[in-house]
C-alpha cells in the first residue's frame with residue numbers, strides 16, 4: 001500500500017482527493033450513500049453572511065463534456081449554516097473546508113470571524129471567483145483580492161485558501177492572495193461560457209454566461225496549476241477543474257497540485273470519485289512509488305522516477 005496522506009495547510013488529509021465547493025452541497029446527501037472517509041476533505045457550498053436564493057432557473061445547462069452552471073451562490077446564510085448544518089458536517093470522517101464569500105471585505109471579515117472558531121471548520125476557502133453573481137467578480141483585480149483575503153485573514157485563525165479563477169492575469173491574483181495572507185490557493189473556478197437556444201436564438205441562461213465545468217476545462221485547469229506551481233514552488237495548491245478519473249488526478253498531481261479538487265464529477269459519477277483513492281493507491285503500488293508526494297510537481301522535475 002502506498003502512503004496517500006497529504007500534509008498541507010497545517011492539516012493532515014487522508015488522501016489528496018477533495019470534494020470541490022458546490023456539487024457536493026454540504027455533503028449531507030453524499031454521506032447517506034458514500035463513505036466520506038474515502039476523500040481527503042469536503043469543501044462546502046459557498047456560505048454567505050445572509051441567505052441567498054440564487055439565480056433564476058435554468059441553472060444547469062448541458063455543454064459538450066461538462067455543464068454550464070449558474071447557481072448564483074444559493075445558500076441558507078451563515079446563521080442557519082452554523083445552527084443546522086455545521087453540527088452534522090462536524091461528524092463527517094474527513095476534513096471540512098468551509099467556502100465563504102462576501103460582497104465587501106468587511107462582510108467577508110464578519111463571516112470569517114463567525115466561522116473560524118467553530119468546531120468542525122478545519123479551514124476556510126474564500127471564493128473570489130464565482131462567475132455567476134452580478135458585481136462580485138472581484139478576482140479580476142489583484143487589489144480587491146488583496147483586500148478580501150486580508151479581511152478574511154485578519155478575522156480568522158484557521159488555515160485560509162483563496163479560490164481563484166483560471167482567467168485573466170491569474171498569476172497576479174495568486175500573488176495578491178498569498179501576499180495578503182492566504183495559506184494556499186484553489187485553482188480554478190468554472191470558466192465563463194454560454195449556450196443559445198436554437199428555437200429562440202436567445203441565451204439559455206438568464207445571465208447569459210454561466211460557469212463551464214467538467215472534463216471540457218481539464219486541460220486549461222491543468223495548465224493553470226502547472227504555471228502556478230512554477231511561479232510559486234512552495235505554496236499549497238488545490239488543483240481543480242475537470243478531474244473525473246485516475247488519469248486526471250495523476251496529471252493534476254504531476255502538474256503541481258498538493259490536493260485535487262473534484263466538482264462536476266461528483267454530480268456525473270460519484271462512484272468514480274469515491275473510487276479514486278483506491279485507484280491511486282493501486283497505481284502507485286504498481287509503479288513502485290511508496291508515497292503520493294513523490295508525484296507532486298513531477299512535471300517540473302524531469303518526470304516520474306519509478307524505482
Ligand SMILES: Cc1cc2nc3c(=O)[nH]c(=O)nc-3n(C[C@H](O)[C@H](O)[C@H](O)COP(=O)(O)O)c2cc1C
Pocket residue numbers: 020021022023045046067069071073099127130163188189190212213214215217240241242243261262263264265
Ligand atoms: C453546480 C456547481 C456549483 C458550484 N458552486 C460553487 C460554489 O458555491 N463555490 C465555489 O467556489 N465553486 C463552485 N463551483 C465550482 C467548482 O467548485 C469548481 O471550481 C469548478 O466546477 C471546476 O471544477 P470541476 O470541473 O471539477 O467541476 C460550482 C460548480 C458546479 C458545477
